[in-house]
Amino acid sequence: MNLDETAIVLIGLLLAAWTLAAAWAFLAARRRERRTEAMQRHARRLGRMVDESPAIPLLVRADGRIEAPQRLANWLGLDNVPGYLSELDDGKRGLDAAQLAELSENVRRTQRTAAPFRMVATPRGSRRSLALRGHLADPQVSPGGAALVWVFDFSDSESELVKLREEAARARGDFTALVSLIEAAPLPMWFRAPDGALRLVNSAYVAAVAGDGAEDVVAAQTELVESVDGLTARQVAVQASEQKQPIERIVSVTIDGQRRAMRVSDLPLGDDGIAGYAVDIEDLEELGRSFRAFRDAQRSMLDQLSAGVAQFDAKRQLIFANRPFQRIFGLTPAAMLDPPQFARFLDIARDEGRVPEARDFPEWRREKAGWFSSSETREEAWPLPDGTHLRIVAQPVPDGGLLLIAEDRTEQLRLSAMRDTLLRTRTATFDSLFESVAVFAPDGRMQLWNRRFAADWGLDEEFLDTHPHVEDLLAKIAARVAEGEPARGVGDAVRAATLDRKQTSGRIGLADGRTLEFAGVPLPDGNGLLTVLDITDSQKAESALRERNAALMEADAVKTRFLANMSYELRTPLTSIGGFAELLQGGIGGELDESGREYVGAILSSVDRLGEQIESLLDLSQSEAGMLPLAKDRIELMPFAESLARERAKRIGEAGLTLDLRGDKSAGAIAGDRRRLARAIGHLLDNAIAATPKGGRILLDVSRQNTGEGEVARIVVSDNGRGMDEQTLARALDGLKVASDGHTVERRQGLGLPLARQLVEAHGGTLELLSEPGEGTAAIVELP
Template sequence: MDLDRFLPLLIGLLLGAWTLVAAWAVLSARAREKRTENQLRSARRLARMIEESPALPLLVRSDGRIEASPRLAQWLGIDAVPQYLSELDGEGRGLPKDKLDELTEAVRRCQKTAVPFRMVVTPEGSTRSLALRGHLADPQVSPGGAALVWIFDFSDSETELSRLREEAARAQGDFHALVSLIEAAPMPMWFRRPDGELQLVNSAYVAAVGAESAEKVVAGGVELIEAADGVTPAQVARQAVAKGAPIERIVQTTIAGQRRALRVSDLPLGEDGIAGYAVDIEDMEEMSRSFRAFRDAQRAMLDQLSAGVAQFDAKKRLAFANQPFQRLFRLSARSLKDPPAFERLLDAARDVGRVPEVRDFPAWRREKGAWFSTGDTHEEAWSLADGTHLRIVAQPLPDGGLLLIVEDRTEQLRLSAIRDTMLRTRTATFDSLFESIAVFAPDGRMQTWNRRFAADWGLDSEFLDTHPHVESLLKKIASRLKRPVEAETVGNVVRAATLDRTQKGGRIALADGRILEFAGVPLPDGNGLLAVLDITASQKAEDALRESNAALIEADAIKTRFLANMSYELRNPLNSIGGFAEMLEAGLGGDLSESGKDYVGSILEASAQLGEHIDSLLDLSQSEAGMLPLKKEDIDVMPFVRGVVEERAVRIGKAGLTLDLQANGLIRTLSADRRRLARAIGHLVDNAIAASPRGSRILVQVSRRKAGDADLVRILVQDQGKGMDGRSLARALEGMKVSADGKSVERRQGLGLPLARQLVEAHGGTLKLVSEPGKGTSAIIELP
């Protein structure tokens, strides 16, 4: 009964408790829902703040998956955020390949070592600049070792920074350029502090003061400019600051051991200091001194001229007048102390009669005064009352002045009159000559001629007075020639003299039998002179002489043939005489007495000399006739010459002479006729022996000489005899000598030198004699 009575109460309590629990649950749920809504609202606000923030997060998990805001895809220029980090590059979009590889490596290193990293990237095809800062993500954000990368867009900051960097770089470059310009300036430049002490100098300043560096110059306060009148350069700089205006002055200083003039400027720069520079004007000063010296030298030179020269300035006052001008216009020294004006000078010249007499002198003076304002040169001739003739040249100057040149032509006019007289005298002289003379101008026209010219060519005066052309003249004289076509040779001579400026000549035969020789001579004035001479008589004499010469040549040939034919006839008896004498000497005819042996020896010696003369005569005759036979062979020159000299050792010893045989250098072999070349050298040695006084020396020297491409063998035979002059040398080579009375020339007894010359020339060589009276004679043979 009690349970039934308490059951409704218990159920009511349970229901009330349940109601309370339900109410609490409802209230709790509502509180949690409100709290959740607040958290969602806060999350959305935070997500929106992150979306709107300048930094976007990029979560990279350990497997390479990524989480990021869609806004990052816009920054990277791709359509959507990919699932993996390796997919952030695209075709021309996203991250560059190298930057993506660098980011992947940095993320991997951060995930393993928790080392943060920073990067700056620029997406492909974009000007956006992105800064990446990565670190290991908090486990609450992403467990498992993910990397969180914050991406910042600092494009605007980068642009501003780039602009500032460019401006800074430009300013720095301008500063360096300015410093380099100041440093490279050829003039010394410096900068002073407001107190006047040096703060900066350039290299030109350092070089000028001879210091080692700019630092030492500034530290030592080395001044370029010396103190003047007790005022130092620093004090001058402070004066410029006090005045607030630049100070410029010209001072003298010593640079590199030379005294130089400098234009120094101090420029105040407000409170910053004072700038200064120095310009070397020594060259300008030197040029100014040179100009003054040139002007003085020019005026001194003008004083030496025969023409008068005067210079007037822009104010028409006389600035300079040389001595001839002063003499011509009779200017006094007092008038030059106060230089007169141009019009006053003309007035003074009129008073002394140095201007021409004119009717209206004031108008004439104004006309001459107008020379200053015209730009043309004026030239006039003044005839003075005393017979003086002046040539006046007025040249306006660029500065408004006038240069007046006065030349006294009185003497020239007198010489011109004398010249006319001389021309008339020349014409009279031409007419008196035995030669025919005509002068032609370069255009071929005849200018002047004499009467003999007309007579020799048979020309009338009326035709010559027309000053005919050379072609017309040739047509006239062609009919008077033996061969009319030869008239063109006269024209060629005239053209060569007038146009080619060369001298030519020729001969021509006339139809009447006369022979004329003509020559064209260029004259200094550009004309040509044709001189014609009748050589009919001399030509006849020349023909006669030519016939006589031909007869002499034929006689000489007959003589040569006679000597050649008689050589056999002369040699046979001589050989017989020599043979029998040798037999007698050998005792085949019986014993001989001592005197007989002497006679036989004399016979042998005489026969040998006669044989040598016969050979020489035969060789000379054959050489002159051009029929000398040569049997050439290779000869070793030095032994060959030594053999020739040793054959005459006995004669050299008897004459009391000394022989000096020399060889200079390596001597090549020589192709020659041994016998005939030995005879030529022997004759030269014989002549040296005969010409040398007792006790003297004979030099025989063999050497080589280069003459262009030819290699010559040179043989020198030199004595110390009396020597010969030039005329005697020429005659000696021709076999001639001066007679005892000194009035004629006769044939030498010996044939040595002519024969030696003929034999050497037959070998293609030359023989030359060099001698002076009292210095001996040198015979030089040169063989190819």
């Protein structure tokens, strides 16, 4: 029982072991099957991936047999994949002989040396481009030194490469042209490295910095632009690169010894560097300066105009207004600090009462704003509420702005009204003149005339209303001119006044016996004035005056002969009387008693006095007749005055007077006739002696005075006698006195003062008498 149980247990254990072994075997087989299936799926996936890959494998064994998918045959244009490498060329399709030989040689070299190779092949009759990359195959793939060649179809890449090669060639050409263009550019251009160092400059840059060549300029890092505000051109370029924005500035550059304005630009080119160029804008700056100077001069000139001028830009903003415009429209300086728009300007002008009254001002303002879009100049007259009349001219300018001109014509209208009044006044004045007046234009036509002109020449008003030509006028008056009197003289006077601008005159006799005097006078306006005066009566008076003048000339000749004869007839007897008296006084006729000697002395004294009176009378007569001869001697004034005082010392003493002589050598000397000048000053002293009562004082002062016209010698004779009033003083100078009848005048018996005045004036001097009743008289003589 135990044995059986043991056997059963053993059998059970054996069966269990067998069952376990069978289960394990089944599981192991199942795992292997699944692994195999997985490997097959992986192999199919890899094979499919190889088939779908852009590269096709070609396995070349050591004996020349090949393995490859069908796609390779399709790429090569073959029906099937051949068995050997040498069969890839069938003479019509596949690789050509040269390409196959190269491939065979490369495969053999790889199989021997394991060196990879690359080549490019193009099948016959195809545009497909194949790239072959070969290397020694892994022993797991194919033992025995097989070569694995991967074939790539890069037809599309080749087209891209060709296109890229063409574009590269074109780019190289463009770059060459660009470099040539930059080199030939007339403005300096350069290229900098990212750190700002110069790497490339063109010929204009080299010429601007006066360098020997581009390489030398780059090597020396010669900068075209000087440092500005402590920053060099290199630092500015680095700033442009860091900011990744172009920097443009205007600086002054010295080129060929001249300072020129240039616009310098630095352009960052990413990480490649910074490009730069400089444009010479000196001519533009000079043009700008000239334009600004012209604009300033124009605006300064506009400020001097009497008319107001304003400029509005395309935005209708006031950009300029001269002072007359500001004054006309009441624009204050505060308003000009912020120039108004055109509409606002009209509002300001309306507030100041400088625009016409309008029922609908907004509509009126919109209408005026249309001036900006107008194609022609507008002109309007603005009557203002205060009586001012403005002439407004609105001229659109090409830039869309507006030029506004305002002219105050109030005064002009007032002057026009005054002119009309003056014309009417002139016409009335012409008609009231005693003379005949006519005005002729430069073309010879009569413009104006008065009624007297028509009456003097006997012309019809209808004829004058046609404004006849001077030739037609001469034809009319020729019939009224006396025989032998040419009327052409009147036309010559008109032509001389209008064309030659000369004043001429003449006379013409008329057939009715009248005599007309005419004159042509040029007028400032270019016209000529013909004046005609009837001088018939004055001619008669002139004839009478000529006859009277001839009689006066004859009387003057008689007076001259009388003076010459009187000088002889008076002096000869007087000389004889004086000579005989001197003989009697000398005892030639016998000894005289005391009474006889007194009589002879009285005769000699009377002879001297009469001789002096005759001399004075002759000098006065000759002076009034203009025949007084004067000698020119040098006269020292102070000795001259002393001699005059000594000659009258006895008379002064007998009259109980005192003489005060003042002066010194500073009085100087004058040139004159000593004898006649002594007579003139002597007469003044004699009159002072005669007019001064006993105990009186006479002053004789000689000095040199400086007037506004130069120095003069002054001789003053004054006394403290009874003096004279104004009427007596005037008559004393003229040598006249009132006659006894109280109505007529007669020559004074004394000729001293008139003779003294005549003698002083004959020397070019003046005599002035100053006198007051009871205060005395002063005679002031001034001689050059």
